[in-house]
Amino acid sequence: MSLKKDFVKFDKVDKSYDGKVLVVKDLQLDIEEGEFVTMLGPSGSGKTTCLMMLAGFETPTNGEIYLDGKAISSIPPHKRGIGMVFQNYALFPHMTVYENLAFPLRVRKIPKDEADKKIDKALSMVSLQGFASRMPGQLSGGQQQRVAVARSLVFDPQLVLMDEPLGALDKNLRESMQYEIKHIHENIGVTVVYVTHDQSEALTMSNRIAVFNDGKVQQLSSPDELYEKPVNSFVAEFIGENNTFVGEVSDISGGKCKVKIANTDILANPISVKGKGEKTKISLRPERALINPSDQMDNIHSGKIEEVIYHGDHTRVRINLLGNNQFILKVPNSSANLDIKLGKDIKIGWNSEDARALDPS
Amino acid sequence: MSSETKQILTTDGIPLEVSLKKAERKNKIKAFLLVAPLLLFLIITYVFPIGDMLFRSVDDKMVTQMLPKTFKAMENWDGQELPEEEVFAAFHEDFIKLVEDKREGKLSTQLNYTKNGFKSIIKKLRRKSKSFEEGNYKEQIMSVHKRWANVEYWRAIKRRAPEFTGQKYLKGMDMYVNEEGKIVSVEEDRRIHRVLWLRTLEIAFFVTVFCFLMAYPIAHLLATLPMKYSNLLMICVLLPFWTSLLVRTASWMILLQQQGIVNDFFVGIGLVADDNRPEMMYNKTGSYVAMTQILLPFMVLPLYSVMKTISPSLMRAGKSLGGTPFVAFWKVYFPLTIPGIGAGCLLVFILAIGYYITPALVGGASGTLISNQIAFHMKSTLDWSFASAMGLMLLSGVLVIYWLYNKLVGIDNIKLG
Numbered sequence: 001m002s003l004k005k006d007f008v009k010f011d012k013v014d015k016s017y018d019g020k021v022l023v024v025k026d027l028q029l030d031i032e033e034g035e036f037v038t039m040l041g042p043s044g045s046g047k048t049t050c051l052m053m054l055a056g057f058e059t060p061t062n063g064e065i066y067l068d069g070k071a072i073s074s075i076p077p078h079k080r081g082i083g084m085v086f087q088n089y090a091l092f093p094h095m096t097v098y099e100n101l102a103f104p105l106r107v108r109k110i111p112k113d114e115a116d117k118k119i120d121k122a123l124s125m126v127s128l129q130g131f132a133s134r135m136p137g138q139l140s141g142g143q144q145q146r147v148a149v150a151r152s153l154v155f156d157p158q159l160v161l162m163d164e165p166l167g168a169l170d171k172n173l174r175e176s177m178q179y180e181i182k183h184i185h186e187n188i189g190v191t192v193v194y195v196t197h198d199q200s201e202a203l204t205m206s207n208r209i210a211v212f213n214d215g216k217v218q219q220l221s222s223p224d225e226l227y228e229k230p231v232n233s234f235v236a237e238f239i240g241e242n243n244t245f246v247g248e249v250s251d252i253s254g255g256k257c258k259v260k261i262a263n264t265d266i267l268a269n270p271i272s273v274k275g276k277g278e279k280t281k282i283s284l285r286p287e288r289a290l291i292n293p294s295d296q297m298d299n300i301h302s303g304k305i306e307e308v309i310y311h312g313d314h315t316r317v318r319i320n321l322l323g324n325n326q327f328i329l330k331v332p333n334s335s336a337n338l339d340i341k342l343g344k345d346i347k348i349g350w351n352s353e354d355a356r357a358l359d360p361s
Numbered sequence: 362m363s364s365e366t367k368q369i370l371t372t373d374g375i376p377l378e379v380s381l382k383k384a385e386r387k388n389k390i391k392a393f394l395l396v397a398p399l400l401l402f403l404i405i406t407y408v409f410p411i412g413d414m415l416f417r418s419v420d421d422k423m424v425t426q427m428l429p430k431t432f433k434a435m436e437n438w439d440g441q442e443l444p445e446e447e448v449f450a451a452f453h454e455d456f457i458k459l460v461e462d463k464r465e466g467k468l469s470t471q472l473n474y475t476k477n478g479f480k481s482i483i484k485k486l487r488r489k490s491k492s493f494e495e496g497n498y499k500e501q502i503m504s505v506h507k508r509w510a511n512v513e514y515w516r517a518i519k520r521r522a523p524e525f526t527g528q529k530y531l532k533g534m535d536m537y538v539n540e541e542g543k544i545v546s547v548e549e550d551r552r553i554h555r556v557l558w559l560r561t562l563e564i565a566f567f568v569t570v571f572c573f574l575m576a577y578p579i580a581h582l583l584a585t586l587p588m589k590y591s592n593l594l595m596i597c598v599l600l601p602f603w604t605s606l607l608v609r610t611a612s613w614m615i616l617l618q619q620q621g622i623v624n625d626f627f628v629g630i631g632l633v634a635d636d637n638r639p640e641m642m643y644n645k646t647g648s649y650v651a652m653t654q655i656l657l658p659f660m661v662l663p664l665y666s667v668m669k670t671i672s673p674s675l676m677r678a679g680k681s682l683g684g685t686p687f688v689a690f691w692k693v694y695f696p697l698t699i700p701g702i703g704a705g706c707l708l709v710f711i712l713a714i715g716y717y718i719t720p721a722l723v724g725g726a727s728g729t730l731i732s733n734q735i736a737f738h739m740k741s742t743l744d745w746s747f748a749s750a751m752g753l754m755l756l757s758g759v760l761v762i763y764w765l766y767n768k769l770v771g772i773d774n775i776k777l778g
Contacts, residue, residue, distance in 0.1 A: 055677075055681055056680075056681075057677055057680075076680075076686075077677070077680040077681055078680045078681070078682075078683050078684055078685050078686070078688075078689070079683075080681075081683065082681060083681070083682075084677075084678065084681040084682075086674045086677070086678055087674065088672060088674060090672060090674040090675050090677065090678035091678075092675060092678070092679075092692075092693055093697065094696045094697055103679070103682055103684070103692070104682035104683050104684075107682070107683045107684045107685075107688055108683055151682065152682075155682070155683065161681075
């Protein structure tokens with residue numbers, strides 16, 4: 001069975017609440033069938049609004065949303081057949097776990113024995129067998145979360161929306177739930193649209209991530225590409241840790257560019273700069289810069305250690321490098337790197353292709 | 362507890378429980394002292410009056426104290442035949458004492474409550490008793506009037522022997538104890554209280570229903586509107602609270618009377634003829650309209666406080682799971698508001714059942730409630746014991762409703778805010 005490329009399609013969608021400010025601007029987004037797509041962005045970036053438009057609780061001001069080829073703007077939420085997991089679970093507090101799960105089946109008039117089978121299956125999927133007669137209030141946060149996931153899947157929807165479902169859980173539980181949700185997705189192959197502001201959550205779980213800012217999708221790509229090859233400085237700074245240099249392009253040739261920073265030229269990979277004299281912001285991941293570099297690296301500079309923070313498996317070192325005193329290095333904890341001391345001058349090197357010259361904003 | 366459980370000791374060897382009590386005693390005393398004034402206030406203003414009311418409603422010592430020797434002598438009397446000479450002698454002795462104190466009139470009034478016909482024969486007895494000779498009082502009293510020779514009148518006296526009586530409660534239910542000592546209803550055309558009780562329940566019930574029907578959408582709106590509108594609406598709901606009850610009732614009188622604004626409006630739009638204006642006041646309609654408006658906030662506020670806590674995502678979840686808006690409302694939202702509905706209905710019903718000023722002003726003859734009857738006995742007939750009895754019946758009625766509610770819905774389900 002071939003999977004549809006544009007199972008969910010946002011076509012030129014605009015959304016405004018007050019007629020003055022656009023919360024979502026000209027959104028163009030295709031989601032493949034069976035895909036796990038995360039909408040990631042800071043609060044107020046429009047990601048939840050997009051989800052609510054997809055679920056049917058908000059109407060697009062302009063444009064159209066297609067689900068499996070059908071325009072859905074005029075279909076009320078209860079007829080869309082989309083499962084949804086809400087931020088605070090939204091379990092019905094007056095119903096048992098069983099009744100919560102039976103709700104979507106009962107409104108679809110599914111016979112009881114068939115419904116019971118589906119409920120059993122859904123509960124075993126989230127390893128909550130034997131909890132059917134509990135009330136939601138008697139469950140822990142993680143268990144409530146799993147019930148919410150089971151409830152959104154029990155009626156076999158083609159599409160499940162999750163609105164920051166792990167936001168209320170503590171760190172350890174959040175991580176284990178991330179894997180659990182990922183595995184459920186892999187096992188049943190449902191299409192998932194996931195909203196979060198937590199980048200590590202997005203990176204672990206998704207097939208593709210849409211980074212939202214200011215009502216627009218800044219970049220839509222796989223997690224590794226998003227991290228390794230951010231297309232603009234917002235994405236570079238929002239995803240992961242990032243060292244930046246602001247400077248001016250002094251030369252550009254042969255897939256490399258020279259950028260003048262504090263009277264020193266460094267070599268960088270021109271991503272969004274076209275010619276000489278342009279302002280640029282260079283983004284370099286901390287783990288791509290090494291101390292005691294080999295000679296093959298085309299950028300070698302020396303800086304002074306200003307702060308050393310011990311992290312167990314690695315040490316974070318803050319260095320004043322080329323006028324940037326916030327330059328962070330991650331030094332692996334090995335016997336070779338024992339001489340890192342405050343105030344020392346060390347040499348740092350990186351390859352020019354890892355230093356991405358992006359837009360200056 | 363298993364037999365292995367050992368008493369836990371603190372590091373100093375004192376049992377943990379003892380140590381804990383000691384540590385907390387100071388706080389407990391402090392806490393008690395803080396609530397003590399309120400407790401005292403409650404006892405003085407609430408427990409005492411109710412206790413006094415209870416006492417008054419059953420107190421029947423008056424006759425007992427007027428005829429102490431008679432009742433003592435009557436103890437061995439079986440009530441079949443006329444009593445023996447010793448009873449008559451004791452009665453004579455008591456009676457002479459009453460005449461000396463000029464209290465025989467009160468006795469005749471009291472005995473007349475029990476059986477008609479005592480007034481005249483006591484008057485006659487007082488006149489004749491002055492010329493009584495010593496000894497053989499039975500013959501002498503019986504010769505005063507033939508009723509004194511009638512065993513039923515002596516039985517009536519004996520019925521007043523107990524210090525406590527429930528007859529005021531029976532009267533409140535339009536019943537009394539007849540000559541044979543059986544509890545029977547009064548004749549149909551003299552029953553007034555039962556009608557009032559039923560009407561009170563009816564009006565309280567319908568006022569509760571109307572309040573609920575009106576308050577539910579208002580409370581929902583309040584809970585879901587954005588802050589700036591909901592605040593304004595809240596003020597509109599609370600505005601009546603800031604106005605005197607009397608003023609509000611009076612303004613309903615202006616609105617509802619036959620030449621009032623509502624009738625003028627109906628005539629103006631041609632709904633009713635000018636010479637056929639409907640009576641909307643001084644009947645049940647007046648009570649319904651005014652009481653519903655006045656009690657509405659008591660329904661809105663508990664409902665609002667419950668609805669405010671219901672997350673809007675629950676309705677959304679209901680819809681996203683495939684429920685139509687109605688199903689989502691009925692299966693998800695409505696059950697969650699039941700604690701508020703219970704609190705509001707209980708509050709409004711209990712307030713309505715004892716409502717007094719409004720029905721007195723706009724209720725007319727057919728719209729008055731039992732509380733107006735209580736007030737009537739407090740102020741006009743001065744039969745305080747009867748007013749107390751009815752007050753207590755009202756109170757126990759409320760307690761029964763409370764108990765029923767607890768059985769049906771569960772009182773811990775209630776939520777006032």
